[in-house]
Amino acid sequence: MYQACIFDLDGTLADTLDSIVYFGNSALAECGYPAIDREKYRYLVGKGSDLLMRGMLQEVSPKGYTEDDVILLRKTYENLYEQDPMYFVDQYDGMEEVLRDLKNRGIKLGVLSNKPHNITTRLITMMYSSRLFNVCYGQRFNVERKPSPDGALEIAKELGVEPKNCLYIGDSDIDMQTGIAAGMDTVGVLWGFRCRNELEKSRANYIVHEPKEILSIVLGEAAAD
Incomplete structure (x- = not known):
């Protein structure tokens, strides 16, 4: 045993999928990006916040992104998430x-x-x-x-x-x-x-x-x- x-x-x-989608897309909107489809988040999550942010930016910014973009998106995402981590969970x-x-x-x-x-x-x-x-x-x-x-x-x-x-x-x-x-x-x-x-x-x-x-x-x- x-x-x-x-x-x-x-x-x-x-x-937590709907929660991640909500806070992810809310952070993208605050940073001036379009939303990502819910089903795509299934394969973006699981590798940590840094890689989640990079995956999101790859989806919405095909011409590329900077490290400053990653830092801003992550800060925005985490600030939103920490306000109510049980939302949609x-x-x-x-x-x-x-x-x-x-x-x-x-x-x-x-x-x-x-x-x-x-x-x-x-x-x-x-x-x-x-x-x-x-x-x-x-x-x-x-x-x-x-x-x-x-x-x-x-x-x-x-x-x-x-x-x-x-x-x-x-x-x-x-x-x-x-x-x-x-x-x-x-x-x-x-x-x-x-x-x-x-x-x-x-x-x-x-x-x-x-x-x-x-x-x-x-x-x-x-x-x-």
Whole structure:
């Protein structure tokens, strides 16, 4: 049985796509750019704020952009986001119940996101009881972002669990790459921002359709894909 579960945030623990679209397009408008289609954001998110800004600018400024453009857009985006990070954010059905069940069974829980650390911790605190998670980290300046395994390995160490006894759970190729690089088994979730094909190509050990399947994996009741 696995001893710990480490979760991605966007598209895994929280349905944040509409929130990111809203704040992204609001920031673009304030900086004089057109909006980006919602579906395009599915593939822009997940790599951290800096790459999100660069991806957005590539969409709306095909002739190129400057570093000053990146800095201004990111500052505008983060100022808007920090005012109300729960705007348009929802829990996924059944997720909180699964988290509580895992916790009650003695499974240690962590969060690792490429979203800025302050926003990550605020969202987790506002969406779930802070006591559900033993460790919660977003992107920090002194830790390389996913798919580097550094953050996942740091969490495993803090939890006192060997990587081989951890599950890394996320919705994208970045998450699967993170877990594999950390020596953890991976779970790809289909309720997030990406598709089964991406998760299969990224060699997810398990692919699940709903949160309760995570519990079956932890308890050893599910076969690997």
